[in-house]
Every structure is written in C-alpha cells, then in structure tokens.
Amino acid sequence: MAIGRPRAFDMDQALDRALDVFWRKGYEGATLCDLTAAMGINPPSLYAAFGNKEGLFRKALDRYGEMRTAYWADALEAPTARGVAEALLRGTAKFLTDPCHPKGCLAVQGALASGADADCIRKELETRRAGSLARIRDRLKRAKKEGDLPADADPAGLARYLATVIEGMAVQAAGGASRKELERVAETALRAFPG
Amino acid sequence: MAIGRPRAFDMDQALDRALDVFWRKGYEGATLCDLTAAMGINPPSLYAAFGNKEGLFRKALDRYGEMRTAYWADALEAPTARGVAEALLRGTAKFLTDPCHPKGCLAVQGALASGADADCIRKELETRRAGSLARIRDRLKRAKKEGDLPADADPAGLARYLATVIEGMAVQAAGGASRKELERVAETALRAFPG
DNA sequence: ATCATTATATAATAAGCGCTACAAATTAGG
DNA sequence: CCTAATTTGTAGCGCTTATTATATAATGAT
Numbered sequence: 001m002a003i004g005r006p007r008a009f010d011m012d013q014a015l016d017r018a019l020d021v022f023w024r025k026g027y028e029g030a031t032l033c034d035l036t037a038a039m040g041i042n043p044p045s046l047y048a049a050f051g052n053k054e055g056l057f058r059k060a061l062d063r064y065g066e067m068r069t070a071y072w073a074d075a076l077e078a079p080t081a082r083g084v085a086e087a088l089l090r091g092t093a094k095f096l097t098d099p100c101h102p103k104g105c106l107a108v109q110g111a112l113a114s115g116a117d118a119d120c121i122r123k124e125l126e127t128r129r130a131g132s133l134a135r136i137r138d139r140l141k142r143a144k145k146e147g148d149l150p151a152d153a154d155p156a157g158l159a160r161y162l163a164t165v166i167e168g169m170a171v172q173a174a175g176g177a178s179r180k181e182l183e184r185v186a187e188t189a190l191r192a193f194p195g
Numbered sequence: 196m197a198i199g200r201p202r203a204f205d206m207d208q209a210l211d212r213a214l215d216v217f218w219r220k221g222y223e224g225a226t227l228c229d230l231t232a233a234m235g236i237n238p239p240s241l242y243a244a245f246g247n248k249e250g251l252f253r254k255a256l257d258r259y260g261e262m263r264t265a266y267w268a269d270a271l272e273a274p275t276a277r278g279v280a281e282a283l284l285r286g287t288a289k290f291l292t293d294p295c296h297p298k299g300c301l302a303v304q305g306a307l308a309s310g311a312d313a314d315c316i317r318k319e320l321e322t323r324r325a326g327s328l329a330r331i332r333d334r335l336k337r338a339k340k341e342g343d344l345p346a347d348a349d350p351a352g353l354a355r356y357l358a359t360v361i362e363g364m365a366v367q368a369a370g371g372a373s374r375k376e377l378e379r380v381a382e383t384a385l386r387a388f389p390g
Numbered sequence: 391a392t393c394a395t396t397a398t399a400t401a402a403t404a405a406g407c408g409c410t411a412c413a414a415a416t417t418a419g420g
Numbered sequence: 421c422c423t424a425a426t427t428t429g430t431a432g433c434g435c436t437t438a439t440t441a442t443a444t445a446a447t448g449a450t
Contacts, residue, residue, distance in 0.1 A: 004426025005416040028223050029310035032408055042429055043409070053408065109307035112369050113299070115224035126370045160367070160376055161383040168363025172355070174307050175321045181355055188356040192387035199396025200446040227438055237399060238439070248438065 011049060014039040018050075019060040023102040027057055027111045027121045057110075057121060064106045065128070071095060076135060081143035082195035085162055088136070089186035092166050096173035097182060104174035107132075108167055133163040150194055158193065165189045206244060209234040213245075214255040218297040222252055222306045222316045252305075252316060259301045260323070266290060271330060276338035277390035280357055283331070284381035287361050291368035292377060300365035302327075328358040345389055353388065360384045 017038040021030045032053060036043055050056040071094075075087035096104060107129050111122040140155035149155065169182050212233040216225045227248060231238055245251040266289075270282035291299060302324050306317040335350035344350065364377050 001418075002426080003418045003424075005428075007427065008416095024308060025310050026223075026308035028221075029308055029313065031310060031406080033406085034310075044411095044430095045428065047409070048427070104308070108366055112304035112307055112366065113219060113221035113224055115220050115226065115229075118224065129366075129370055154379075157379045157383060160372070161380050164363035164367050164380045164384075165360060166363070167366040168359035168361070171303055171307065171324075171362040171366065172359050175324055177355070181352075184349075184352045185356050185359050188352060188387050189359075189384075190387075192383050192385075196448075197396080198394075198448050200398075202397065203446095226436080228436090239400095239441095240398070242439070243397070 007045075007049075009039070009041050009045065014041060014049070015056075015059055015063055018056055019063055019106070020102060022057055022060050022110060023064070023104070023106050026109055028114055028118050054121065058124070061106065061110070061124070061128070067101075068095065072132075072135075076139050080195065081140055081149045081158075082190075082193055084136075084139055084143070085158075085193045086186075086190060088162060089165065089169075089189055090183065092169055093179060093182035093186045096169055097177075097179035103176070105167070105170035108170040109174050129163070129167070132166075133159055136162055148195075153194055161192065162189075202240075202244075204234070204236050204240065209236060209244070210251075210254055210258055213251055214258055214301070215297060217252055217255050217305060218259070218299070218301050221304055223309055223313050249316065253319070256301065256305070256319070256323070262296075263290065267327075267330070271334050275390065276335055276344045276353075277385075277388055279331075279334055279338070280353075280388045281385060283357060284360065284364075284384055285378065287364055288374060288377035288381045291364055292372075292374035298371070299369035300362070303362055303365040304369050324358070324362070327361075328354060331357055343390075348389055356387065357384075 017040070018035050021034050021038045024030075025034065032043060032046070035053075035056065036046055039046065046056065050059060071091040072088070075084055075091050078084045078087050107125050110125050111118050112125075114122045137156050137159035140149060140153075140159050143149045144151075144153055144155050149158075165185070169177075169185060172182060172185070212235070213230050216229050216233045219225075220229065227238060227241070230248075230251065231241055234241065241251065245254060266286040267283070270279055270286050273279045273282050302320050305320050306313050307320075309317045332351050332354035335344060335348075335354050338344045339346075339348055339350050344353075360380070364372075364380060367377060367380070
C-alpha cells in the first residue's frame with residue numbers, strides 16, 4: 001500500500017458517475033457542482049485524482065469508448081460487409097437505448113457546438129467521430145478487396161452513410177426515440193446496403 | 196413614427212447576427228458578450244428589444260425556421276413520396292453546407308444535452324424536431340392513401356428513417372463534411388426508399 | 391420651449407463558475 | 421511515538437455570467 005492517507009472513494013466508480021453526468025448534460029452543461037455531487041466527493045479530491053474538468057471529461061470519454069468498443073469491435077469482425085452493417089446498426093439501436101445509461105451518444109451530444117472554452121473538447125469529439133468513420137471505411141475497403149462488396153461499390157461513401165445513420169440515431173435517441181423505433185430505422189437503412 | 200428616441204439599430208439585422216452566433220456556439224456556448232458584440236449593440240438595447248437571452252434565442256429560432264421552410268415546404272409539396280424524399284435529402288445536403296451561414300442545423304447543435312438552465316431550450320428544440328418528423332410522416336401517410344406508396348409501406352417508419360438521415364447529416368456537417376460527401380450520403384439513403 | 395417617452399452608454403449587480411489555500415485527518419516508515 | 425506523505429472537508433478565491441440601475445441623449449406632442 002502506498003504511503004499517505006488512503007483514498008476514501010473508488011476512482012472507477014467515481015469516473016462512471018462523472019461519465020453519467022457528462023452524458024446527460026454535455027461538457028459545458030455539467031458543472032463541477034453536478035460532478036462532485038454525483039461522484040460523492042469534494043472538489044480537491046476531484047482535482048487531485050483527475051487534474052481538472054477537462055481531464056475528467058477525457059478520462060470519462062475513454063471509459064465511454066471502452067463501452068462502445070464492446071459491440072463495435074464485434075460488429076467490425078463480422079464475416080461480410082453486410083453483416084458488419086447489420087451488427088453496427090442493430091448494436092447501435094440497442095446501445096443508444098440501453099436503460100443502464102443515459103440515452104444517446106456522448107460523442108455526439110457531449111459538445112456539438114460550444115463556446116471558446118470548450119472548443120478543444122468539441123474538436124476532440126469531432127476527431128473521435130472521424131476515427132469511427134475511418135474504422136468502418138477501412139473494414140469496407142477490405143471487404144471490397146475480398147470481393148465481399150461488388151467491384152463498383154464505394155466503400156468510403158457507404159461508410160459515411162452508415163456513420164450518418166448512426167449519428168442520426170443518436171440524435172433520435174437523445175430526443176426520446178424508443179428502441180423499437182430505432183431498430184426499425186436500422187432495418188430500413190440496411191435496404192440501401194448492397195448484398 | 197413612434198414617440199421617443201428612435202432605435203439606432205436594425206432589429207432584423209441584429210437578429211440575424213444573433214442567429215449566427217447561436218448557430219455556431221449553441222445556446223449555452225453563446226455568451227451575452229458574444230451576442231452584443233456581434234449585434235453591435237449594448238446589453239440594455241438587447242433586453243429592451245428581445246426580453247432576455249432565452250427570448251432572443253427563440254426569436255432567432257423562429258427566423259431559422261423560416262429559412263428552412265423555404266426548401267422544406269417545396270420538398271413536401273413534391274408530387275410523389277419518392278420525390279419528397281429526394282428533395283428533402285438533397286435540399287438538406289445543400290442547406291447544411293451553405294456558405295452563407297454556419298454549417299449544420301441549429302435545431303440539432305443548439306442544445307442536444309444541457310444543464311438545468313438551458314433545459315427548456317433543449318426541450319423546445321426536441322419539440323421542433325418532432326414537428327419536422329410529424330410533417331414528413333403526414334405527407335407519407337397521404338402518399339400511401341393516394342397509392343403513391345405501396346400498400347405494405349410503413350409511412351411512420353419511413354418518415355423516421357428520413358428524419359434520422361437528415362439529423363445524421365447535420366452532425367456530419369457540424370464535423371466538417373463537404374457538400375459533395377453529404378450529397379453522396381443522400382444518394383445512398385434514397386436507395387432504401389421505395390419507388 | 392417644454393414635457394413625456396423611448397433608446398443609449400456606462401457601469402454595477404448578484405449569482406454561479408472552475409479552481410485552490412488551508413488545516414485537520416489518516417496512513418507508512420523510522 | 422514521531423515524521424513525512426497523502427487525502428479530506430471547509431471555505432473562499434478571482435473571474436465570468438446574465439441582468440439591470442442610472443444618467444444622458446434624441447425624438448414627437450403640446
């Protein structure tokens with residue numbers, strides 16, 4: 001055990017609580033008062049453990065990324081391009097309406113537009129969304145090489161289409177759309193996908 | 196002319212400037228300092244003319260609605276359901292990347308998630324998005340009655356699909372997607388539409 | 391001219407923000 | 421025990437926020 005007074009709270013649990021607050025209120029909307037109250041700690045403990053509000057958000061964002069990776073990685077490993085699209089869209093419908101956490105997607109509603117103070121957070125989320133798009137695109141390019149997608153298919157275009165539907169579903173979920181409604185959207189969206 | 200000292204600024208122009216700020220920074224991200232600077236007036240003039248920040252945002256939102264109505268009304272009046280979908284998606288791609296105003300959609304990036312202070316604004320935007328969805332749905336229901344959509348078509352589901360793609364395109368535009376990329380998304384999305 | 395009325399600019403208000411001294415409390419090592 | 425190291429709770433910091441009091445300026449009506 002390390003020297004000094006031991007930490008009286010669980011960092012992982014506190015981070016989960018912070019993630020929940022950021023998820024529901026966005027980066028700017030979440031106040032330090034909201035955060036410390038939800039985490040059950042006082043400001044100095046927060047700053048000692050996570051640096052500052054921005055550092056806390058970034059760590060919460062990493063944790064959020066891990067949650068998404070759970071189904072995202074599986075989906076991208078589906079054997080066919082169409083299987084990837086199906087798993088992604090259906091998995092997203094499920095994830096966005098999971099009662100275990102707030103509705104919607106942190107990478108979308110965390111900071112779509114912001115003041116100067118949160119500008120770097122906005123850009124960070126933009127970068128992460130671009131990363132997700134790139135991962136789909138790479139997978140579809142591979143599918144085309146493997147002959148899984150037709151020779152005249154446009155992997156980049158299809159990837160952006162899927163990303164667009166996914167992000168649109170996130171907005172829908174934030175607005176209260178049900179899981180059934182999102183599954184219906186996923187089903188319809190798949191009709192535009194070759195295969 | 197009314198009695199008293201005449202107003203030294205143009206309300207419509209000031210409102211346009213305010214809309215531009217809200218559009219780029221969101222409701223919470225836009226400070227009164229940002230707004231008064233862009234509008235070229237001092238706080239008392241703003242409060243005398245628009246009530247308060249929330250009142251100013253609502254008036255800016257109305258003005259935004261008028262801008263969108265320009266192409267929405269046309270799109271919904273297209274003779275066939277597929278024509279409606281085409282006009283909506285292509286019009287959205289154009290609107291979201293119009294160099295005359297900020298990228299993206301105020302109803303999406305204005306306040307997707309927020310603190311308690313901006314909660315009523317968040318709900319207001321949610322309501323407006325629901326209204327847009329309802330307008331598409333009503334139009335597609337009519338199309339089904341007119342035999343324009345197949346008997347087994349699901350107007351509500353198709354409407355939500357279109358709304359989802361449109362909102363997803365708004366997120367894409369906020370993230371810097373080009374007009375060409377959005378037009379490509381629109382083209383792909385149309386392949387899921389009957390007709 | 392004078393008055394009532396309205397807009398303007400300056401400057402101040404209370405409240406909330408992110409953040410941090412400070413001292414007390416709790417541990418391990420000597 | 422005592423010391424060094426670390427966390428904790430309280431309390432407050434400086435700053436920004438949205439909003440407004442005040443005095444001045446500019447108009448129409450009388």
